Amino acid sequence: MRRDPLAYLTVELSTLKEQGLYRKLRILEDEQKPKTTFDHRAVVNLSSNNYLGLTTHPRLRERALEATRKYGVGTGSVRTIAGTMDIHMELERRLAEFKKTEAVVVFQSGFAANAGTVSAVLGKDDVVVSDELNHASIIDGCRLSRAAIKVFPHKDVGAARKILQTLPAAQRKLLITDGVFSMDGDLGPLPALCDLAEEFGCIMMVDDAHASGVFGQNGRGTIDHFAAHGRVDIQVGTLSKAIGVLGGYVAGSRALIEFLYHRARPFLFSTSHPPAVAAACIAALDVLLEEPHIVDRLWENTRFFQSGLKTLGFNTGASEGPITPVIVGDGALAMKLSDRLFEAGVFAQGIASPTVAVGKARVRTIVTATHTRDELQFALDAFGHVGRELGIIH
Numbered sequence: 001m002r003r004d005p006l007a008y009l010t011v012e013l014s015t016l017k018e019q020g021l022y023r024k025l026r027i028l029e030d031e032q033k034p035k036t037t038f039d040h041r042a043v044v045n046l047s048s049n050n051y052l053g054l055t056t057h058p059r060l061r062e063r064a065l066e067a068t069r070k071y072g073v074g075t076g077s078v079r080t081i082a083g084t085m086d087i088h089m090e091l092e093r094r095l096a097e098f099k100k101t102e103a104v105v106v107f108q109s110g111f112a113a114n115a116g117t118v119s120a121v122l123g124k125d126d127v128v129v130s131d132e133l134n135h136a137s138i139i140d141g142c143r144l145s146r147a148a149i150k151v152f153p154h155k156d157v158g159a160a161r162k163i164l165q166t167l168p169a170a171q172r173k174l175l176i177t178d179g180v181f182s183m184d185g186d187l188g189p190l191p192a193l194c195d196l197a198e199e200f201g202c203i204m205m206v207d208d209a210h211a212s213g214v215f216g217q218n219g220r221g222t223i224d225h226f227a228a229h230g231r232v233d234i235q236v237g238t239l240s241k242a243i244g245v246l247g248g249y250v251a252g253s254r255a256l257i258e259f260l261y262h263r264a265r266p267f268l269f270s271t272s273h274p275p276a277v278a279a280a281c282i283a284a285l286d287v288l289l290e291e292p293h294i295v296d297r298l299w300e301n302t303r304f305f306q307s308g309l310k311t312l313g314f315n316t317g318a319s320e321g322p323i324t325p326v327i328v329g330d331g332a333l334a335m336k337l338s339d340r341l342f343e344a345g346v347f348a349q350g351i352a353s354p355t356v357a358v359g360k361a362r363v364r365t366i367v368t369a370t371h372t373r374d375e376l377q378f379a380l381d382a383f384g385h386v387g388r389e390l391g392i393i394h
């Protein structure tokens with residue numbers, strides 16, 4: 001009988017089970033909403049990135065249906081062959097206007113946007129200077145580029161400067177940070193990093209995946225929040241989180257975007273978005289511009305929920321926005337807290353190593369604009385009760 005060459009995977013899975021870190025996928029049986037059904041249980045949902053509730057917004061739904069009727073369900077090609085529809089170009093024009101940049105190119109996901117862009121703009125003789133907590137898609141993009149990777153401690157601008165001082169002036173350098181860090185909810189120190197980029201002649205890049213639709217005027221992101229327009233050469237945003245649909249984009253100069261058309265591998269070698277995706281994203285931009293009270297509501301809910309968790313005595317880290325970690329340290333304890341909350345009717349995902357550092361395991365919560373006060377209070381009561389039961393708070 002043939003020996004299973006993948007047997008080692010089963011061994012690794014058993015190890016995860018022994019460590020209490022094995023995760024089963026939770027199955028959503030309804031719409032992505034603040035109160036919904038996962039695994040046959042009605043729960044208050046604190047685990048989605050659906051910040052503004054746009055996954056189910058009637059304007060997006062309607063535009064997606066209209067586009068499907070008009071264009072069909074798929075594009076049948078990559079963008080660079082036959083898969084660029086007028087609706088893709090309209091979305092890119094609208095995003096560029098929104099982001100106040102010359103041009104935008106849309107990718108299939110935020111992951112593809114980061115990985116495809118970093119690997120396209122850099123090569124083996126170049127160097128990336130990167131925050132240690134930058135997203136996995138940035139890290140993969142850096143690896144794919146074969147550039148040297150220099151990592152600075154989280155938000156430590158002084159350490160980034162020391163690294164830059166050691167590099168030859170003529171070497172091409174990319175300084176890169178998340179706008180909002182996805183596991184902690186804190187902001188990258190953009191103004192200080194832009195100063196450094198200008199002083200040392202770096203390309204400045206910001207991944208604003210969790211900031212788009214959340215920070216800045218009408219949700220324009222952290223570049224707008226920090227009034228740093230014109231100081232960031234490459235802005236990445238996502239259409240999968242607050243925008244409620246799917247995709248990622250790069251905003252910058254016309255030359256950058258045209259270069260990516262020619263060199264970004266996910267753009268060149270992977271089929272373009274279905275027309276319904278592009279149409280729904282355009283509708284989402286209309287909502288951001290015409291219904292700004294939704295963003296205000298997100299911030300009201302964030303303040304209410306975060307101060308509730310703090311009053312209960314939880315460690316919520318350094319969050320500055322709707323992503324609020326409840327840091328417990330031990331991986332197995334984070335998973336237990338998440339499981340017990342789920343039984344109590346609250347879905348908040350446990351997150352452990354390797355997604356976060358060992359000893360920094362947590363349950364990550366994200367409130368949305370569409371949570372009601374009652375739902376958030378219900379979740380706080382559950383956190384209080386389960387947190388005391390597990391000895392995390394007293």
Ligand SMILES: Cc1ncc(COP(=O)(O)O)c(C=O)c1O
Nearest residue numbers: 109110111135182209238240247
């Ligand atoms: C900071 C950050 N960048 C990029 C991405 C990737 O975005 P997408 O889900 O659109 O691929 C994510 C999502 O997980 C993220 O948190």
